[in-house]
Amino acid sequence: xxxxLVILWLACAAAFVLPASAWTVAGERLFxxxxxxxxxxxxxxxxxxxxxxxxxxxxVAQTLLFGxxxxxxxxxx
Numbered sequence: 001x002x003x004x005l006v007i008l009w010l011a012c013a014a015a016f017v018l019p020a021s022a023w024t025v026a027g028e029r030l031f032x033x034x035x036x037x038x039x040x041x042x043x044x045x046x047x048x049x050x051x052x053x054x055x056x057x058x059x060v061a062q063t064l065l066f067g068x069x070x071x072x073x074x075x076x077x
Contacts, residue, residue: 038067
């Protein structure tokens, strides 16, 4: 599932450099929607990410990329 999400992020990021079309507009919007949703997850689960140990930056980056898929593997506080 994580590789599929990485491909989705890359496709959405590609929308910023491709010539304008209906797909690129949708890709740009989806990029920002994913960023906002996963950003909210980072804020909501920040105490859990801090308590998990290891690098907080890595946990935040993983949560921004994968959202709840990363949070499933983070132990509860």
